[in-house]
Amino acid sequence: MRADWSIYISFIGAGLVMLLPRNAKNLIRWTALLTGVAALTVALTGYLAYNSWIKTGNAGLWQVINLPWIPLLGSNYHLAVDGINYPLVVLNGFVCVTGILFSWNIEERVKEFFAFFLTLIAAVYGVFMAMDLFLLFVFYELAIIPKYFIIAIWGSTRKEYGAMKLVLYSFIGSALVFIGVLAAYFAAGGITFDILELSKYPIAGHIQVWVFPLIFVGFGVLAGMWPFHTWAPTGHVAAPTAASMLLAGVVMKLGAYGCLRAAMLLFPAGFEYWRWIIAWMAVIAIVYGAAVALVQKDFKFIIGYSSVSHMGFVILGLATLNVTGMSGAILQMFSHGVVASLLFAVVGRMIYDRTHTRQLDELGGLRKALPFAFWTFLIGGTASMGLPGFSGFVAEIQVLIGAFQMSPWLAAGAAISIAITAAYILLALHKVFFAEEEHVTGDGHGHGEVVGESRWNLPGITCPEVVASVILMALLVIVGLYPSIMLDMIKANVALFPGVAR
C-alpha cells in the first residue's frame, strides 16, 4: 500500500472514532489502536522496502503521489519519502501505537480524546511526507489545534496555560514560516510551491539572508530551539501522557524536520550566513537544558528540559552541514523521539497516574512498589544519557563528530552536557526510585534483609503499559545495536543534500 495511506488511515480512524457511541469505551480504544497499528504497518512495510532498495546502492526520493492541487498557486498534492523522513514517519507510527496503549486508562471523554489524537497523528504523517511547501504548511498548522484540546482537556498542572502557551508559540512560529514561505515563493518567481522545484531556483543572496532565519526560527520554535523553547517544558508538563509523548516524541521533530526540509534546503546561502549562530545557540540549548533539568523539583519538568537539551543536539547536527553531523541529527530525532516517549510514559502514566504527584521530594522508594517502572526508566534514562548500546549513542557521537568538524569548541561544549545529563537522570532515579530506602542502613555486603514496609500501595502496571514500554525499549536497543537499519538510508540521502560536506 502506498505510504500516504498512513495519513488517510489515521484520518479515517479519527472519523470512525467520532461515529462510535460515546459509552463504548473499549470499542473506541480498540478502534484507535487498530488504526494506529494499521498506519504503522503501512509505514513499516514501506520502510523495509525502501531499506532494501537502499541496500542495493540506491538513494533518493520515492514518489508517493504528485497531483495538481491548486494550479493557480502552483501547489501540488505532492508526497514523497526518502531516508530523511522515513525514519520519522516510522517513529510517528510507533509513538502513535504506544501513545494509544498508554492512554488506555483515560476514562473521560474517550471518544474525543482519540479523535483529536488520531487527527494529530495524521497531520504529523502529512508533514513528514509533504514535498510541497504549501501542503507542508497546511499539515503543519493542522497539527497545532488538536494539541490544544488534548492538553487543555486531559492535561494536568496549569493545563490551560500550558496548552495556550504551546499553541500560541506554535502559531507564532508558523506565522514566521508563513512569511518566509511567501517570500521564498515570490523570490523564486511565484510559480511553484514544490520544494524540489524551489530548491533548484537560485534565490538572491540578500533575500536568503533574511528569509532563512524566518523559516528556520519559525520551525525552530517547535523544535524547542533556545531561546524559543519555553513552551516545551510547560507544555510537556501540562499535557496528558500520550500528548507529552507525542509532543516531545514527534511534534518537536516536526520543527527540526521543517528546518531541514524547508529552511536549509531552499536557502543554502542564508543557512551558510547564519550557521554559526545557530550552532552556538544549539550548544547553549544543549547545556542550558541539561543544567536546568538538574535543578528541577518536578519529575516531568526534568524530562521536559532534557528534551530541550536533546533537541539541541538535533539542531547542532543540522548546523554542521556535513554528512556525519546531519545523519546524527536525523538519527537523534528518531532516538530522542523514542526515549522521550518512554520517559514521559514512565513519569506521566506509570507514576503520576498512580501516585498523583510528580514532586521529587514526595516520591521515593518506588523501586519496590513499581519495579517495572524502575526498569523502564532505567533503560530510558540510560539511553537518554547517550550510553552506548542504545540508539542515542550512535546519534550523539555522530553529532559530536560532525560538530567537531565544524569547530572543536562546539563539540566540547555539547559533550559537557552528557555528564550533566547523567547527573540529572541519576538524581531523578535516586529521588524517585530509591530515596526512601535510605533510612535502612546497608551493611556493605548486601547481607541481611532490612527493607521496611513500602508506604506505597499502588495498583500494578497494566498489560498495555508493558506492551508499549517493551516496544519502545526494543526500538532503542535494536537501533542502538544495529544502527545500520536506519543509518544506511539516512546517510545515503543526507549525502544527496545540496551543499553538504563529506
Added chain:
Amino acid sequence: MNYLTLFRALAPEVILLLAAFVALTFDLLLQHSHELQQRMRIAGVFAIVGLLGAIVLLIQQAPVTLLGGTLVVNQLTVIFKIVVVALTVLTVIISIEYPVGRHVGEYFATVLFGAIGMMLLVSAEELITVFVALELTSLSLYILTAFHKGALRSQEAAVKYFMFGAISSAFLLFGMSYLYGVTGSTNLREIAVAIQATGSTPLLVVALLFILVGFGFKVAVVPFHLWAPDAYEGAPTPVTAFIATGSKVASFFVLTKFVMLSFAGMPGSAFWKHLTPGWTMLLALMAVASMVLGNLAAIVQHNVKRMLAYSSIAHAGYIFVGLLAASVTGATSVFFYVIVYALTNLGAFGVVTALSERVGGDDLEHFDGMAKRAPFLSLLMLIFILSLAGVPPLGGFFGKFYLFMAAVERDSVNFGLLWLVIIGIAMSAVSLYYYLILLKHMYVHKARNEERLKTPVYLNLTLAAVAIAVIYLGLNPQPLLALLKNFVAQL
C-alpha cells in the same frame, strides 16, 4: 433598451420583492389563526422559496449593461448576487426558530428588502444607484436591528447604528457629489477615465476621503467601527449574522469597484519606505488600525457576539490588505475571502443563534461545556471558529493565505507590502488566542447544567452544509478561485 430587457435584468430582485409581499400578506391573514411558531415557518418558507427562485433566475441571467451602468449584469455580479441570496437563505433559516416578536411578516419582508438592496448594490456601477441601494440595505438593517422590541439593548443598538449609518451616508453622498463635480460623471468607469486624465487634484482627494469614510462606516473598519460592537450585540442574532455577512459582502464588492476601478489612476503608495499619500496609503493605515485594534479589543470581550464583532473588524482589516494590493490577484483574493468569511461568520452566528436561545444568553460563560450538551453544533462551531482563525485546511486559512500572498506579490522584488502582511500575520496569531478562549469554554470548561440541548434537524443540516462548504473551500479552493480570477477582468 426596452422594458423587457430591464425586467429580465431585474427579475431576481423582482421575485424577491414578490416573495416579500406574499410573506407579508399571508402573515397578515394568518395572524390570528396560527401560533407564532407556525407563522414563522410559513413566512420563512415563502421567503426561502422566493430566494431559491431568485437563484434559479440568477443562474440563467445573460450579461447586460443597462442605463449607462446603473445596472450591470455580468458573471461576477451574478456570482456575488448568488452569494448574497444564499446568505439571505441561511439568515432566514436561522431566523425561523428565533423569537423576533409578533411582526413575523414584517421581519421576513424586511430581510428580503435588505437582500434586494444588496443585490442592487452589487450590480450598480453608478453613483446614484450605489447610494440608493446602499440606503435601501441600511434602512432595512436599521429596522431589523431594532426588532427585539422589548429589549433595551436592541433599541439602543438600532439607534446607534442608525445615527452612525446616517452620518456615514451623509459623508458618502458628500464625497460622491465632489467626485461628480470633479469628473463630470456619475458612472464609475467614466470617472476612472476622467481621473486618469486629470490625475490627483485637491478636490478629488477630498472626494476620496469622504467616500472612504463613508464606506469605512459601512464595512466597520477602525476608526469608523464604533457602532459595530453595540449593533452586533444588541441586534437579534440572525440580524447580526445578516449585517456581518450579507451587507459586508455587498459593501466590499462595491468598495472594490470604487478603489480598483474609479480611483485606480490616483497616485499613492503603501510600500514600505515609499509611503505616499493616496487611497492605498489610507487603506493601509485603516487596515493596520483595524487588524491591531480589532484583534486586541476582541481579547477582552465576554460576550460572544461582541467578540465576533471585533473579530469582524479585524477581518475587514485583512481584507483591506488584499484590496490595496490593487491587482488582479488582489481583487480575486478579496472576493474569495469575503465569500469564505461571510459563509463562516454566518455559520458561527447560526450556531450562536441556535445555542444562545436555549441557554439563555450569549456570554462566554453560557457556552461552558457546550461540547457535551450539543456535540454536533459544537463541532460545527469549532470548524467555523478555526476557519475564522485561519487554521488549515479550512476556507479561512486559504483565504487569508491568498490575501497576504496577493499583497506580497504586488511588489515581489522589494517586498514593499510585506510589512502589512507581517502585521496581519502577527495579529492573526493574536486572534487565535481569543478564538481559542471561546473554544475553551465550549470544550474544556465544565457545564453547570449538563442537560443535552435539542436543536431542529433542518438547522443542524443547514449549518453542517455551511461547514462542509467552508471545509471544501479550504481543501479545494481552485474552482472558486479560478472562477473569480477569470471574471475579475469584468470589474
Added chain:
Amino acid sequence: MNWLATNHILTAITIAPLVGAVGVLCVRKEAAKFIALLASAVSLLLTLKVWLAFDSAQTLMFEERWSWIRALNVDYRLGVDGLSVTMVLLTAIITPLALLAHWKQEKDVKLFFFLFLLLQSGMFGVFTALNFLHWFIFWELGLIPMYFLIKIWGAEERTYASFKFFIYTLAGSVAMLVAFGCLYLATGTFDFLELRQLASTGKLAGLVGNLITGINTQTGLHLTGVGMMTVLFWGTFLGFAIKVPIWPFHTWLPDAHTQAPTGGSMVLAAILLKMGVYGFLRIILPLYAVQVAANLNVLMFLAFASIVFGAFAALAQTDFKRLVAYSSVNHMGYAMLGIFTVVAGAHNVADVMNEKAAALNGAMLQMFNHGISAAALFFMVGVIYERTHTRNLAEYGGLRKIMPIYAGILGISMFSSLGLPGLNGFVGEFLIFKGAFPIVAGWTIAATIGLVVTGVFLLGMMQKVCFGPLNLKWTDLPDMTAREIFIGAVLMLFMFGIGIYPAFLTRVSNDAVVGLIKTVTGVLP
C-alpha cells in the same frame, strides 16, 4: 564445539554472562546464584581454553570480524593478544570468586546476580574489543551495574559514592569520546589496530594535522596538528586516568570502594581499574607515544604522586576498607611508572630496550597481581565486616587468637600486596623498578618512598587487625567458613604460583610487550 574453537569463542565468553543474566531473571530467587555461577563458570572454562590455546608468537588470536555499522565504517572486531589475554583470564577468575563471596546474598538476590553478570560481560567486552565504538559499549556497560551494586547494596554513603563514581567515570569517557571522534574524522576509522598502524607509520599526526587545517580555515581555531594531537592525548588520558585512577583523579575511588559491597569492591579493584591501565597499553601508548614522551615529566610526576600520596593517604586511614582502597591508588601508580618508562631514554640501545621490556612486563604483572591481591584484601575486609559490622581499624585487634585461619590468609594477602619475595607482588614491582631505574632514575628513586610507606601502612594494618589485645566484643567470632576459605585459597594459589613461576604470565605477554615497545619507540625521535 568447532564453532567455538575456531572463531567465535571470544563472543561466546562475552555472551555467556549475558545469557546467564537473562537466565537469572527467569528463575526463582533461590536458583539465581547457581545460574550465575554456572554462567561465569562457562566463561571461565572457555577462557581457559583460550589461555591454553594461546600462542604468544601470534600477534592476534581468535579474531572475529564482520561489518557492523557501515555508515560509520565500524566493524564488529574481537581478538586477544598478549596484552589482553591475561586480563580476560583475570576477569574470568575473579568474577566467580566475587559471586561466591555473595553466596549468602539475601537482598534483591536476582537483581544482584543479574547486574553482576552484566558487569562481567562488560569487562570481557572491554578486553576483547578492537574497535572503539564496540569497545566503548562495553566500557560503559560496566558503569550501570557497578553503579547499582554500590547504590543498592552499598553502605551508609552509597548514594553519594555511587553518584560520584558514575559521574567521574562518565566525564572521563566523554572527553575520550570526543577525542576519538576527532581521530575518526581524521582517519575514517575507529579500529584500534588500524589506528595503531597509522600511528606507527607516523601518518596519524599528519592526518589530524590535515583535519585541523581544514577546521582552522573555517573557525580561526589556533591549533596546529601537533597541538591538536596533544589535546586529543589529554582528552583520552583523562578518560583512562580517572578509571585507573591516577592522582589527582582518584577521589571517587575511596568512596566507591568503601561503600561498595564486598564483591563489588573485589571486581572494582581487581578488574575495573585494570580497564584504565589496559587503555594505556592498548590506546595511549600506541597512538600518542610522541605526546607521552613530550609530557613525560608531568606523567611521571602523576605516577609518582599516585604512589607516594596514595601510600601516605592509606597510612592516615582508620577505616579498613578505605585503607585498602588507597593502597590500590598506590599500586596502580607502580604500574603507571612502568608504562611511562617505555617512552623515556634511548630507543636504539639494546640494553635500554631490554630494561623497557622489563618495566612493561612488570606493569603487566602488576596489573594481574594487584587484581589478585586487592581482590583478596577486599574479600578479607568483607569477611570481617560481615562478622563485626565495623570497618574501624581501632575496634579490631588480636583477631589472630580467635580467627587463626583468617589471620593467616590476611597475612599472606598483605604480604602479596606488600611485595614480599616469593609472592606474586614482588615480581611485578621488582621488574618495574629494575626496568625503570636505569632509564628514569630520579623518579624511580623518589618512588621508593612509596615502597617504604606501603610497607608501613600494610604492616600497621595487619598489626591493628590481628595483633595486640583482643577487643572483648569479638571473643566469640567464628572463623572463616569453608566457602570463604575456598575463595582465599584460590587467590593464594595464584599469589604463590606467580611468585614462584612468574613466567606463567610473562611468557604470554612478553612478545606483545616487546612488539608494543617497538611500535612506540619506532615513532619517537
